[in-house]
Amino acid sequence: MNSATRLNSATRLGAFVLVLGAVFAGAYGAGALIGPVGGSNAAGHETQGGRETQGGHETPGGHGTETTASGPGGLAMSADGYTMRQLSGSPRSGTAGEFAFEIVDAHAAPVTRFQTSHDKQLHLIVVRRDLAGYQHLHPQMSPDGTRRTELTLAEAGDWRVFADFLPEGRDRRVILGLDVPVAGTYQPQALAAPAATVNIDGYTVAADGHLVAGRTSRLTLTVTRSGAPVTDLQPYLGAYGHLVALRAGDLAYLHVHPQQTAAAGPVITFDVEVPTAGTYRVFLEFQHNGVVRTAQFTALAN
Ligand SMILES: [Cu+2]
Known part of the structure; x- marks a missing residue:
């Protein structure tokens, strides 16, 4: 059938x-x-x-033709003069909650000016360390630079959250990654x-x-x-x-x-x-x- x-x-x-x-x-x-x-x-x-x-x-x-000008992104929460800071607490598995963060510059000032790239100012990619549970979100930004989104992480584990954005005045995307641990029994998938x-x-x-x-x-x-x-x-x-x-x-x-x-x-x-x-x-x-x-x-x- x-x-x-x-x-x-x-x-x-x-x-x-x-x-x-x-x-x-x-x-x-x-x-x-x-x-x-x-x-x-x-x-x-x-x-x-x-x-x-x-x-x-x-x-x-x-x-398409450019060679790899810089290495891969997302390996650090700080890169290219920008830092991603989590503002909300640790998510609980299986519970809808709010994830809040901001991007700050080298002087710890919130960044509020972004170029639109791929239709959005900032793309938030969420995936567990075993590469399960992919999510792609677009948090709204407040005037003070805080970005918030509802986030539900179904299972416990070590989650990684990536911010992918193009700051104003730059021609290369910045990708920052943050570890977000979720308490509970974690059974990594192969x-x-x-x-x-x-x-x-x-x-x-x-x-x-x-x-x-x-x-x-x-x-x-x-x-x-x-x-x-x-x-x-x-x-x-x-x-x-x-x-x-x-x-x-x-x-x-x-x-x-x-x-x-x-x-x-x-x-x-x-x-x-x-x-x-x-x-x-x-x-x-x-x-x-x-x-x-x-x-x-x-x-x-x-
Ligand atoms: Cu996106």
Whole structure:
């Protein structure tokens, strides 16, 4: 029945083999590192998307071609002259509460001026240290710079909260990370094995790309539903998808640049700055029929 059908289509889509972790022997030619493996329609589609996009995006100077100018973000609560300060108490597991914080500058003065990037002034990403429980929130800011949001952490554990923002006058995003412990019994979950496809609420997301340490890697995601390409994705945060990638082990938060496309699916393309070889957890949010869903998968970089 249903699950069997889904399994079938998943198997068929397995043709989009994700090359993450594939061996490449000293080939530094850009073309060889990225590219469709399955030779699928969707992947072929993406090849023409190599052109630079404009689209009045927030990253001045274009995106996609810049090399890794700074390391990954999110490893510290202070970086680039900014500090994230938690103002609310420790959340309790399974209980809705308010999470409050502020961003302060090097003189401990609250920062209140931000540029809008990806449609918002500040993105708050919440994930447990074992990479379970991903949430993406947009706290409201008071005039004094305090930001508040309702937050429910279903389970105990060591949670990590990332603030991702673009301060006024800067051209590079700042990502700060804060540990938020939640008391209780914590049973860390093992990270899922790397997979080329993920199923979520009847949608299948197929990933194609080759993450290579020390450079910007293109990651192409194709969204299908019941085997049919989804071509009417809805804009979400200024693009047809939003991607967050975290390194397993320390939750380094990678810089990701969406490639603007005219087509509303089924292919969504990102350039991901991968700092090192290792295991990454990738969270793709996409909107369809008014609902935002998050497809999560594990990827290897070498
Ligand atoms: Cu956001």
